[in-house]
Amino acid sequence: MALVFGGIILSSCQNNQEKALETKSETKQTETSEEFPFFIPSEKPDRELSAAVKRNYEAYSAIRPEQNELYSQFKYTKLKGFDYNDGDGTITRRDPSKVIFENGKYYVWYTGRKSPVRPVGMSRAKQATNVIPSADWDLADIWYATSEDGFTWKEEGIAVPRPPKPQPGWRSVTTTDILKFKGKYYLYFQAFMEASGLRGDFCPVSVAYADSPDGPWTHTGKVVLPNGPEGSWDQYSIHDPYPLVHDGKIYLYYKGDFDKRPELKPSKIRMQGLAIAEDPLGPFEKHPLNPVINSGHETTLFPFREGVAAIVQRDGQEHNTIQYAKDWVNFEITSISELLPLAAGPYVPDAFTDTKDGRGITWGISHFINADGNWNHTVLTRFDCDLSLDVHDDVMKKHYYAYPQDFYYKNHGLNSKQKQRIKEANKALQGE
Ligand code: AAL
Numbered sequence: 116m117a118l119v120f121g122g123i124i125l126s127s128c129q130n131n132q133e134k135a136l137e138t139k140s141e142t143k144q145t146e147t148s149e150e151f152p153f154f155i156p157s158e159k160p161d162r163e164l165s166a167a168v169k170r171n172y173e174a175y176s177a178i179r180p181e182q183n184e185l186y187s188q189f190k191y192t193k194l195k196g197f198d199y200n201d202g203d204g205t206i207t208r209r210d211p212s213k214v215i216f217e218n219g220k221y222y223v224w225y226t227g228r229k230s231p232v233r234p235v236g237m238s239r240a241k242q243a244t245n246v247i248p249s250a251d252w253d254l255a256d257i258w259y260a261t262s263e264d265g266f267t268w269k270e271e272g273i274a275v276p277r278p279p280k281p282q283p284g285w286r287s288v289t290t291t292d293i294l295k296f297k298g299k300y301y302l303y304f305q306a307f308m309e310a311s312g313l314r315g316d317f318c319p320v321s322v323a324y325a326d327s328p329d330g331p332w333t334h335t336g337k338v339v340l341p342n343g344p345e346g347s348w349d350q351y352s353i354h355d356p357y358p359l360v361h362d363g364k365i366y367l368y369y370k371g372d373f374d375k376r377p378e379l380k381p382s383k384i385r386m387q388g389l390a391i392a393e394d395p396l397g398p399f400e401k402h403p404l405n406p407v408i409n410s411g412h413e414t415t416l417f418p419f420r421e422g423v424a425a426i427v428q429r430d431g432q433e434h435n436t437i438q439y440a441k442d443w444v445n446f447e448i449t450s451i452s453e454l455l456p457l458a459a460g461p462y463v464p465d466a467f468t469d470t471k472d473g474r475g476i477t478w479g480i481s482h483f484i485n486a487d488g489n490w491n492h493t494v495l496t497r498f499d500c501d502l503s504l505d506v507h508d509d510v511m512k513k514h515y516y517a518y519p520q521d522f523y524y525k526n527h528g529l530n531s532k533q534k535q536r537i538k539e540a541n542k543a544l545q546g547e
Pocket residue numbers: 210252289290305316354355370412413
């Protein structure tokens with residue numbers, strides 16, 4: 116028995132030695148051959164590379180997502196302090212501004228609608244009245260809330276109400292964002308002069324200013340960023356104004372809805388433009404290269420190193436990407452992610468400092484439309500991420516999402532028309 120046991124030990128030693136020799140010769144082969152190495156070289160190797168591997172070196176700031184400062188997953192937390200009337204559609208809060216920290220607390224501004232009835236919907240805009248909203252953001256005012264920890268918020272009231280007719284915004288003031296410039300505060304917002312849905316979602320941008328984030332706010336009553344001339348991409352809609360300070364000037368990014376072709380679904384596309392001014396009240400000059408981002412919806416931007424980064428979520432060829440423009444104009448994709456925050460208003464401590472070393476973001480407020488399966492109201496939420504040069508959170512750098520089955524079957528199941536098409540294709544194959 117002992118002998119047999121010893122024999123086994125002997126032969127297992129021999130096997131190990133043989134294996135070690137084999138491995139050694141394999142390693143040698145790898146070293147001398149053209150195989151792509153097990154450890155990815157940190158510098159682009161001097162050899163022929165596939166387009167994909169070349170892109171891994173050239174298009175992204177790091178060779179792995181874990182090391183890419185502009186890659187992150189996103190986590191969500193329900194906010195405390197906001198009531199929504201049990202989600203009956205009569206209260207909405209959406210499209211938050213950036214978050215700023217002043218007077219020992221965080222501030223956020225947003226579209227607030229408190230109407231006696233829920234919206235009739237954009238497609239039935241003709242039924243809207245002075246008290247019946249068409250869209251979720253129709254008949255809205257600009258509200259604000261404050262918080263000490265970013266999780267529990269206190270709604271403070273209306274910051275900028277709808278002005279009287281015929282001033283821009285008399286129908287609805289929505290989708291605001293904040294600028295602090297030379298000690299004053301400015302709120303840019305969409306200024307509707309008709310119910311959304313009557314012709315589309317048409318509006319220019321107006322602005323209000325104050326000496327304190329608590330107001331009082333003076334609405335200029337004027338359009339500060341007008342729609343473009345007839346036939347131009349932003350002739351009807353200037354949405355989602357988003358100001359930052361760069362080179363001593365105001366860089367106001369915004370969205371245009373255009374190329375409406377009813378034969379296609381969705382019928383419109385969305386891109387982002389840039390307008391620059393020396394004075395927050397204008398005049399703003401639209402960039403000659405507009406649009407500067409070819410996708411996105413309610414695009415979120417923040418200074419990053421010497422350039423600007425953009426979270427490009429929803430809509431367009433490059434949705435679900437994070438992009439970067441060293442010169443603040445020419446954006447390149449720097450990462451691809453999922454569950455990007457909708458309409459995110461991040462806390463950007465260096466948004467207005469004219470930094471040449473932007474540090475990035477770790478949290479903010481965004482929203483969920485179609486809240487509780489109800490298209491008539493939207494709720495604010497908190498998101499967290501690691502798009503920061505100062506925070507290193509391994510959990511945020513994962514690149515796999517686990518969605519529950521219901522997400523696929525319930526939320527993303529086939530519709531009856533699609534099922535019918537598949538049934539017919541099967542029948543045709545079987546020659547029936
Ligand atoms: C959002 C934003 C703008 C639109 C509407 C309210 O998605 O893009 O603000 O006008 O919807």
